Every structure is written in structure tokens, then in C-alpha cells.
Amino acid sequence: MHVTSAFSRSAYGYSPLPTSLLYKTADREQANALERLLRIKRRSEKDTLLVRQGDWSAPLVTILSGWVFRYALLSDGRRQILSLHLPGDTVGLDTLLTGAPTYPIQSASVVTYCWTDHRVAAELVVEARWFRRRALEALAADRATAESTLTRLGQCNAEERVASLFLELYDRLVERGLAADGQFKIELTQIHLADLLGLTPVHLNRVLQRFRARKLLVMTGHQVTLPDVRALEYVAVAAYPGMTRMARSDEHLVTTDAF
Amino acid sequence: MHVTSAFSRSAYGYSPLPTSLLYKTADREQANALERLLRIKRRSEKDTLLVRQGDWSAPLVTILSGWVFRYALLSDGRRQILSLHLPGDTVGLDTLLTGAPTYPIQSASVVTYCWTDHRVAAELVVEARWFRRRALEALAADRATAESTLTRLGQCNAEERVASLFLELYDRLVERGLAADGQFKIELTQIHLADLLGLTPVHLNRVLQRFRARKLLVMTGHQVTLPDVRALEYVAVAAYPGMTRMARSDEHLVTTDAF
DNA sequence: CGAAACTTTGAGTCGGATCAAAGTCTGTGG
DNA sequence: CCACAGACTTTGATCCGACTCAAAGTTTCG
Numbered sequence: 001m002h003v004t005s006a007f008s009r010s011a012y013g014y015s016p017l018p019t020s021l022l023y024k025t026a027d028r029e030q031a032n033a034l035e036r037l038l039r040i041k042r043r044s045e046k047d048t049l050l051v052r053q054g055d056w057s058a059p060l061v062t063i064l065s066g067w068v069f070r071y072a073l074l075s076d077g078r079r080q081i082l083s084l085h086l087p088g089d090t091v092g093l094d095t096l097l098t099g100a101p102t103y104p105i106q107s108a109s110v111v112t113y114c115w116t117d118h119r120v121a122a123e124l125v126v127e128a129r130w131f132r133r134r135a136l137e138a139l140a141a142d143r144a145t146a147e148s149t150l151t152r153l154g155q156c157n158a159e160e161r162v163a164s165l166f167l168e169l170y171d172r173l174v175e176r177g178l179a180a181d182g183q184f185k186i187e188l189t190q191i192h193l194a195d196l197l198g199l200t201p202v203h204l205n206r207v208l209q210r211f212r213a214r215k216l217l218v219m220t221g222h223q224v225t226l227p228d229v230r231a232l233e234y235v236a237v238a239a240y241p242g243m244t245r246m247a248r249s250d251e252h253l254v255t256t257d258a259f
Numbered sequence: 260m261h262v263t264s265a266f267s268r269s270a271y272g273y274s275p276l277p278t279s280l281l282y283k284t285a286d287r288e289q290a291n292a293l294e295r296l297l298r299i300k301r302r303s304e305k306d307t308l309l310v311r312q313g314d315w316s317a318p319l320v321t322i323l324s325g326w327v328f329r330y331a332l333l334s335d336g337r338r339q340i341l342s343l344h345l346p347g348d349t350v351g352l353d354t355l356l357t358g359a360p361t362y363p364i365q366s367a368s369v370v371t372y373c374w375t376d377h378r379v380a381a382e383l384v385v386e387a388r389w390f391r392r393r394a395l396e397a398l399a400a401d402r403a404t405a406e407s408t409l410t411r412l413g414q415c416n417a418e419e420r421v422a423s424l425f426l427e428l429y430d431r432l433v434e435r436g437l438a439a440d441g442q443f444k445i446e447l448t449q450i451h452l453a454d455l456l457g458l459t460p461v462h463l464n465r466v467l468q469r470f471r472a473r474k475l476l477v478m479t480g481h482q483v484t485l486p487d488v489r490a491l492e493y494v495a496v497a498a499y500p501g502m503t504r505m506a507r508s509d510e511h512l513v514t515t516d517a518f
Numbered sequence: 519c520g521a522a523a524c525t526t527t528g529a530g531t532c533g534g535a536t537c538a539a540a541g542t543c544t545g546t547g548g
Numbered sequence: 549c550c551a552c553a554g555a556c557t558t559t560g561a562t563c564c565g566a567c568t569c570a571a572a573g574t575t576t577c578g
Contacts (some may be wrong), residue, residue: 072410080410097399103406132391139398140356146405147362151331151339153412154457158534189556198413203534205558221543417566448524462566464526480575519578526573533566541558548551 017175018141021090021121021134022062022114030130037121038062038114044107051092051105058101059115062090066111067187070103071195081196083145084108084169084188088176093138096122109187153198156236161197162207164236166217170226182226186219276434277400280349280380280393281321281373289389296380297321297373303366310351310364317360318374321349325370326446329362330454340455342404343428343447347435352397355381368446412457415495420456421466423495425476429485441485445478 017023022038025031041064044050050068051058061068063085070082070091082103085091095101095118124131152161169186173179190208194201211217216232218225226232276282281297284290300323303309309327310317320327322344329341329350341362344350354360354377383390411420428445432438449467453460470476475491477484485491 072406074410074414078414080413082406082409094399094402097395102403136356136395136398139395139402140353143353143398143402143405144361146402146409147331147341150341150405150409150412151333153409154339154454155333155337191556200535201557202536202559206534209558450524459567460525461527461568465566468526521578522576524573524575526571528570528572529568531566531568533564535565536561536563538560538562539558540560541556543556544554546551546553548549 017088018137019085019089020062020138021060021116021131022064022088027130030128033124033128033131037116037124040115041112042115043110043112046107046109048107049104050107050111050113051101053102053104054100056100058092058095058118060090060092060095060118060121061085061105062114062116063087064112064114066113067108068105068111068113069108069192069196070105072103079195080198081192083142083149084196086172086176087178090138092118093135093142096125096135108189108192158197158199158203158207159210160236161199162193162204162211163216163232165193165197166224166226167229167233167236169224170229182229184224186222186224188222276347277396278344278349279321279347279397280319280375280390281323281347286389289387292383292387292390296375296383299374300371301374302369302371305366305368307366308363309366309370309372310360312361312363313359315359317351317354317377319349319351319354319377319380320344320364321373321375322346323371323373325372326367327364327370327372328367328451328455329364331362338454339457340451342401342408343455345431345435346437349397351377352394352401355384355394367448367451417456417458417462417466418469419495420458421452421463421470422475422491424452424456425483425485426488426492426495428483429488441488443483445481445483447481 021034023034025034050061065087067087068085068091070085072080072082074080083091091105092101099118121131121135125135126132152164156164170179170182170184173184178184188196190204191201193199194204197204199207208217208219211232212219214231215227216235218227280293282293284293309320324346326346327344327350329344331339331341333339342350350364351360358377380394384394385391411423415423429438429441429443432443437443447455449463450460452458453463456463458466467476467478470491471478473490474486475494477486
């Protein structure tokens with residue numbers, strides 16, 4: 001299993017994902033440290049709880065393949081999916097600070113991942129500035145994502161939500177070389193999508209039907225085709241030009257060398 | 260103007276706000292460093308843009324009095340208020356990482372605040388571990404808030420949203436000694452509240468009328484009275500027991516000593 | 519004191535939820 | 549390899565919460 005296999009050249013030059021601890025480096029020492037952190041590999045089935053809420057021995061999870069998500073549950077069963085994580089992403093960095101994750105992490109597909117003891121990672125945070133910086137960027141990127149999701153839920157109607165989510169997914173997968181030509185495999189059910197977007201599965205499905213009829217987005221099983229990305233962007237963009245995309249590129253505006 | 264005047268004993272013992280750089284410390288060196296960071300005091304009128312989106316010389320803002328918020332604008336004029344900041348809070352920490360703020364910051368009332376050059380703060384982040392840790396906790400707390408807001412917008416109906424927001428505000432103000440006995444001054448218009456909750460002002464107003472009739476929440480002008488906090492909690496809690504409150508107390512579960 | 523901004527109320531509409539049932543896919547065991 | 553169960557998707561009918569539009573009050577502030 002190649003640690004760096006998930007990556008490709010991104011639109012921003014050869015920049016590793018900000019949300020990942022998993023990246024190629026020329027620095028020998030860094031490479032060794034990362035190698036040590038990412039040594040333990042695991043595999044989980046679909047719909048498995050990878051990390052329990054409040055578990056003090058919860059690991060950091062760095063995804064090699066498959067999709068996972070974090071979620072909040074309400075007492076009456078409603079579920080809000082808070083974040084979605086794709087191959088390459090490192091999940092659970094808040095654990096470095098709090099010692100225990102605030103929200104559970106679950107797999108949406110079969111996943112392979114690196115299992116990292118958060119105490120070991122925490123040590124490295126103290127020792128190595130490059131690692132500290134890396135962890136921070138990931139934390140900040142998570143926050144940026146949360147805030148653009150906030151705008152999506154607070155201000156957008158169902159069509160805008162669906163369109164912008166699929167565009168975001170497409171962008172993120174293209175970054176990783178996991179999508180091209182408007183096509184990708186989506187490791188989510190419509191129920192996941194509904195809980196992600198704050199819609200009912202029934203209504204989400206109707207929006208998807210409508211998009212299919214308009215030839216904007218076809219989702220058959222777990223295969224997604226965006227026949228006309230521009231047109232789909234227009235559906236989302238009519239409301240907020242580049243909300244999704246702007247947030248993404250801004251993550252790379254890192255210039256301060258603090259932390 | 261006393262730097263520490265905004266604080267009082269919180270429910271968690273004498274713990275400074277995680278979202279603030281402004282706190283009392285016995286450590287002489289820390290106190291001096293903070294004093295230096297917080298030297299410049301400013302005052303702004305209501306409805307003033309304190310920090311422009313993408314401004315490379317944007318400061319960190321530590322609020323002494325008054326309320327401010329960060330927001331995202333859509334091209335057709337819709338506005339989502341992303342976060343609300345009360346006296347004691349430090350706003351704009353993402354600038355430490357990105358060099359320029361992703362979203363604008365605006366005052367909702369007359370505010371007095373400490374103006375901190377983010378480059379100076381960034382230096383201290385590199386030099387001083389205690390400060391680094393502090394900045395990080397604030398960043399993590401912001402993210403936690405964003406995610407509980409996410410759940411509110413994604414899963415809750417209008418009444419639940421209003422109830423949980425007012426409870427959150429009440430708690431945060433009590434922490435700071437700015438509210439007691441179910442009473443506080445709210446430095447927001449109903450339009451602000453609507454943009455915070457993803458509702459129209461008209462509908463928000465109807466919910467408030469309903470709450471008043473039920474003697475759950477009275478908002479006259481900028482004065483808020485919660486005659487029956489328990490009952491109001493029940494409106495919010497029926498859906499999610501302690502969503503708001505849980506997230507708050509979890510912020511203090513800091514045990515790892517990394518960063 | 520007047521203008522502008524905000525709040526309140528009313529009437530009507532619509533997007534998305536709910537409830538229900540029929541299809542379809544997936545996986546498992548016989 | 550087929551049959552069956554359970555999970556997911558699709559469709560239809562109906563309902564209701566929240567939005568829209570509009571206008572009248574009220575507060576705020578110059």
C-alpha cells in the first residue's frame with residue numbers, strides 16, 4: 001500500500017491536501033516521522049463506527065480508501081452529517097486538543113486507513129513545527145468547510161444544496177485523482193446525502209430526478225455523472241458564485257509562517 | 260479600561276473563556292506579552308465593517324464591549340451570519356494561519372476592542388507555547404460552535420432554532436457575568452437573528468410572538484427575558500438534549516498538553 | 519419632527535415534509 | 549444458483565411550516 005498513491009497534481013500546483021497528514025516529502029526526517037505515525041493500517045467494513053464519541057483512546061484516522069463521515073445525533077433520531085472525508089483526509093484532529101472526539105466517526109463504505117494513536121501524534125505536535133503547522137492547517141480547513149456548509153444549510157434551497165454538494169464532491173475527488181470528465185463513484189446512499197443536506201430522503205430523491213430530467217446530474221446506483229458541470233454550477237452559482245469553490249482555493253492562501 | 264473586567268467565575272471553576280486571548284494570569288511574562296498584544300484599544304460605531312474579507316492587514320479583534328459577527332454574502336443579497344462574538348471573545352484567529360480573513364467582521368452594536376496586528380500575534384505563536392495553545396483552543400472552540408450551529412440549521416425547525424439560540428446566548432452571557440435571572444440585553448435586530456438562523460425576519464417574528472404568548476421568551480426592544488428557562492430548554496431539548504450546552508462544556512475537556 | 523429602519527400583522531402561496539406503498543437492489547443462506 | 553429478507557429508491561397524494569408580498573405600526577436617530 002503506497003502512502004502517497006492517492007495524490008495527483010492539483011489545480012494549485014503540487015500542493016498536498018491541507019486536510020491530510022499523508023503526503024510526500026523530500027525531507028528525510030519528516031518522512032520517517034510520518035512513516036512511524038502511519039505504520040498501523042486497518043480495514044473496516046461499511047457502516048462501521050470507527051471512532052466512538054468521547055472515547056479517550058480514539059485514534060486519528062487517515063483514509064487510504066473509502067469514505068467516512070462525522071455526525072451528530074438528536075434524541076429523536078434525526079441525524080446531521082457534519083463532515084465528509086475522502087481518501088487522503090485525516091479525521092479526528094480535534095482529538096489532539098480535547099483528548100476525546102466530540103462526535104462519532106463512521107464509515108460509509110469499506111475503508112482502509114492508518115490508525116494513529118493521538119498521544120503519539122500529540123508528542124510530534126510538540127516536537128516538530130512542520131507537523132504542528134500541518135495539523136493546524138487541517139483544523140483550519142475543517143472549520144472553513146464547516147462554515148461553507150453552514151451557508152449552504154442556512155441560505156440555500158434544495159436544488160442549490162444538492163448542486164453545490166455534488167460540485168464540492170467532484171472538486172475534492174478531482175484533487176485526489178479520483179474523478180475526471182464529470183464522473184465519479186459516490187460511496188453514499190441517498191439517505192446519507194439527505195442527512196448531509198438537511199433534507200428528507202424523499203425530497204432529495206425528487207430533486208435528483210429533476211436534475212436527471214434536466215440532464216444536469218445522473219446518479220445511478222453509486223455512479224455519478226455530471227454531463228454539464230457548467231450548467232450545474234449555474235444552479236448553485238445563481239445563488240452564490242463560487243461559494244463552494246472559493247472556500248476551497250482560499251484554503252491554500254497560507255502565507256503566514258506561524259505555528 | 261480593565262483588561263480583565265469582562266470576566267467572572269464560570270460554572271466550570273475559574274476558567275478563562277476558550278475563545279479569548281484576554282484573561283488574567285499569575286505568570287508575569289505571559290501577562291506582559293498579553294499586555295503588549297492588547298495595548299491598542301479602538302472603538303467602532305454600530306454596523307461598522309471592522310475587518311474586510313481578504314484584507315492582508317486585518318487585525319485580530321478582542322472584544323471589550325459590544326457584539327460583533329462574521330458573515331457570508333451570496334450574490335443575490337442573502338446573508339448567512341456564521342458566528343457571533345461577545346465581550347471577551349477574540350475574533351479572526353484564522354487570520355493567523357491564512358494571513359487574511361476569509362469572511363468580513365461587522366459590529367452589531369457600538370464596540371470597544373483591542374486591535375492586534377496578526378503578524379505580531381503570529382510571532383508570539385511561534386515563540387510561546389502557552390500562547391500557541393491558547394490560540395488553538397480558540398480555533399477548536401470556533402469549530403465546535405460552527406458544528407453545533409450546523410446541526411441547528413440542518414435539523415431543527417424554527418421554534419427549536421430560536422429556543423436553542425437564545426439559550427446559547429444566555430449561557431455565553433452568564434459565563435461572562437453579562438446575564439442573570441433569565442435576563443440580558445441583546446445587541447441584535449430581528450434581522451440579525453433571522454440571518455443567523457436561516458429564517459426570514461417575518462417568520463422569526465411570528466415565532467417570537469408565539470413564545471411571548473406562551474411566556475417562554477419575551478424580547479422587547481433589545482431586552483430579553485426568559486421567564487422559564489427550563490420550559491424553553493424543553494422546546495429545544497425535545498429535539499436534542501443539551502445540544503447547545505453539551506458542546507459548550509465539552510470545550511473544557513482539554514487534557515492533552517500538545518501544541 | 520420627519521425619514522429611515524425595524525417590527526408587527528394579514529392573506530395567500532409554495533417548497534419540502536409526511537405518510538404510504540410499490541419497485542429495485544444487495545446480500546445471505548439454503 | 550436461486551429465493552428471500554432487508555435496505556434503499558422511487559412514485560403518488562396530501563399537508564403544513566415557512567416564505568412572499570403588502571401594508572400598517574413603531575422605534576430610532578439625525
